[in-house]
Amino acid sequence: MATSHWQMVVTKHKGKTNITIRGPETKATTAYCPPGAEHFGIYFKHGIVMPYLPAIHLRDGMVDLPETRSDSFWLNGSTWQFPDYENADTFVARLVHDGLLVREPVVDTALGSQSHVLSVRSVQRRFLKATGLTRGALSQIDRARYATSLLQQGVSILDTVSLAGYADQPHLTRSLKYFIGQTPAQLIRKDESPQLSFLSRMHQTPMY
Numbered sequence: 626m627a628t629s630h631w632q633m634v635v636t637k638h639k640g641k642t643n644i645t646i647r648g649p650e651t652k653a654t655t656a657y658c659p660p661g662a663e664h665f666g667i668y669f670k671h672g673i674v675m676p677y678l679p680a681i682h683l684r685d686g687m688v689d690l691p692e693t694r695s696d697s698f699w700l701n702g703s704t705w706q707f708p709d710y711e712n713a714d715t716f717v718a719r720l721v722h723d724g725l726l727v728r729e730p731v732v733d734t735a736l737g738s739q740s741h742v743l744s745v746r747s748v749q750r751r752f753l754k755a756t757g758l759t760r761g762a763l764s765q766i767d768r769a770r771y772a773t774s775l776l777q778q779g780v781s782i783l784d785t786v787s788l789a790g791y792a793d794q795p796h797l798t799r800s801l802k803y804f805i806g807q808t809p810a811q812l813i814r815k816d817e818s819p820q821l822s823f824l825s826r827m828h829q830t831p832m833y
Contacts, residue, residue, distance in 0.1 A: 648683025
């Protein structure tokens with residue numbers, strides 16, 4: 626399903642480990658998950674940016690970082706150990722220390738609907754570069770994912786329309802079909818709903 630966040634994903638399969646940077650995804654797509662593969666991912670909050678690889682260049686795409694040895698990979702001119710669930714905090718802290726993760730303050734300001742000293746066009750440009758999405762697209766994706774979580778928790782379709790801020794049930798249905806790949810009725814019937822994300826059944830760290 627669509628996601629407004631970029632992620633770093635570590636995959637182990639048949640004795641080999643690789644790490645992939647995945648950008649925000651603007652619509653539901655089919656993803657191949659090799660049988661027996663194990664995934665571990667780190668989600669990053671809106672406004673957290675990798676300067677040398679901004680999210681706008683990764684939208685609806687991904688980049689596999691080159692492997693140096695069986696336990697390490699190459700990132701921005703240095704060798705890094707593959708992170709795992711236990712040391713993710715340390716891994717992210719090192720990225721911050723080395724200047725490979727920074728915060729774009731414009732994103733927090735825009736999402737908080739605060740006033741800007743910059744022009745509207747400058748804010749829009751910096752927001753798009755940092756998140757890979759326009760403010761409107763980000764809101765639509767997050768609303769669809771919120772509606773999905775409500776339906777999966779047993780909230781009725783009509784109540785979900787109201788709680789998630791949709792105009793009516795057809796509006797909700799169109800949104801979920803595009804961003805999630807399922808209708809509200811399909812999401813309610815959990816036994817018939819496919820796995821919505823290959824990341825949904827893996828270990829995840831909190832978002833940074």
